[in-house]
Amino acid sequence: MANGLKMAVKHAITELLERGWSHRRIARELGVHRETVARYARLGKSKPAISTPGSDPPPPPSCGRKSYCESVADLIRSKLDQGLEGRRIFQDLRIETDFAGSYSSVKRYVRRLGSTMPLPFRRIECPPGEEAQVDFGRGPWVIEDGRRRRTHVFRITLSHSRKGYGEAIYRETTDGFIRCLENAFRHFGGVPAVLVLDNLKAAVTNADWFDPDLNPKIVSFARHYGIAILPTRPASPREKGKIESGIKYVKNNALKGRVFSSLAELNRFLLYWETTIADTRIHGTTKKQVRSVFEEVERSTLRTLPPDPFPLFEEVRRSVHRDGHVEVARSYYSVPPEYLGRTVWVRYDSRLVRIYNDRFEQIAAHARTAPGRFRTDRRHIADAKISAVERGAEYLLAKACRIGPEAEGWARAMMAERGIEGIRVLQGFVSLARKHSAAAINQASRTALDAGLFRLRSLRLLCERAVDIETVSFIESHPIIRPLSDYQELLPFEPDERR
Secondary structure, eight states: OOSSOOHHHHHHHHHHHHTTOOHHHHHHHHTOOHHHHHHHHHTTOOOOOOOOTTSOOOOOOOOSSSOTTGGGHHHHHHHHHTTOOHHHHHHHHHHHSOOOOOHHHHHHHHHHHHHHSOOOOOOOOOOTTSEEEEEEEEEEEEEETTEEEEEEEEEEEETTTOOEEEEEESSOOHHHHHHHHHHHHHHHTSBOSEEEEOOOTTTEEEOOSSSOEEOHHHHHHHHHHTOEEEEOOTTOGGGGHHHHHHHHHIIIIIITTOOBSSHHHHHHHHHHHIIIIITTSBOTTTOSBHHHHIIIIIGGGSBOOOSSOOOOOEEEEEEOOTTSEEEETTEEEEOOGGGTTOEEEEEEOSSEEEEEOTTOOEEEEEEOOOTTOEEOOGGGSOGGGOOHHHHOHHHHHHHHHHHOHHHHHHHHHHHHHHGGGHHHHHHHHHHGGGTSOHHHHHHHHHHHHHHTOOOHHHHHHHHHHHHHHHHOOOOSOOTTOOOTHHHHTTSSSOTTOOO
């Protein structure tokens, strides 16, 4: 590339210098060296004086070498004040004046004039209890045990009274953000209706002005407190100007030039500064004391705090193991058997573990247990997988009762005699009904109970003997059996004869 600049670049440098741009900004935008910009400034194209608030506006920029628009600048300004667009202004200029320029020159002039005459900001005031604005700012250093750590300062401001609350944390996590909000609500003694916040990563997963995606935990937090969360437009800090000013106020008035030995010391100082300095000041916009406006007007309009704080939870996705349990923080919790092999959502905190299906319907809930331990709900075990021993002695005694009263009597006496080990004996006793009849078992039970026999082996033998006795019966007619009258002839006397 040659040493000389192109005419377009030279012209751009001249134009930007006339508009009041700094040498650094011009060099960055045009890709040239700052010394080059300074050289053109020394050639007579120095920057114009910067206007102060309340002074006359700077003259409009030239719209080209011929400057057709300069002669009708006042007329163009008046038509812009009326809300007319460039095409309409061009048409009026051609009709009302002897304007000889083109529509493109008017369009460029209007565009450049708009950049030097920004519209005033619209200040929006909120009714009491309606809105609070939230943001984070860089906090001071904390030097603890020789370790130097940077902090982040959470700040919330009630939009009506400008009552604020600040708290310092080390990391801008979702849990930390929620705890700061809860501490602020307790400090205010109530909850505002709307929470306006920047697109914090701790709260917003996908920034979108029309339909932002919020962190699921933040959604649950908002539902718990009955509050609406409205993220601002991305890269638009002016939409939450009250908290932007509040962050600057805390940094410059309370924390600038200070170093703390612990996070607790920093937060104690912030609370002291809030009550003694920030609350007692006369606000520059409202011209009233912050504390008096809050106490007299806004406090009573805040919504009531819920009875319990928001339960912080972790949320993970888990697969159900072959044993019907999911692993959460190195512990194991059961789910219904129909979810075997499927994926579920788990939310857990310090006390409870809640398990949800894909439709976020709760399917199980357990108390937290120690790592390596199992929590199993008996309703989550299929009937075919529950043994009689697991069901307990009462279940087995009920089955023995259905065999008969003698069987129930022996079963209860055996349990009283043998204790816990009798549960397995009782299971074997109930299984005798698969092989023997109820009558045989009851007869054997009566015999065993009379003899004080409480071994299952003895009862099995008694049941088998009862079966043998049942099978031996006397028959009255058979081909080889002769009637008794045949034997009377062999007797030497009559049956009724007496000797």
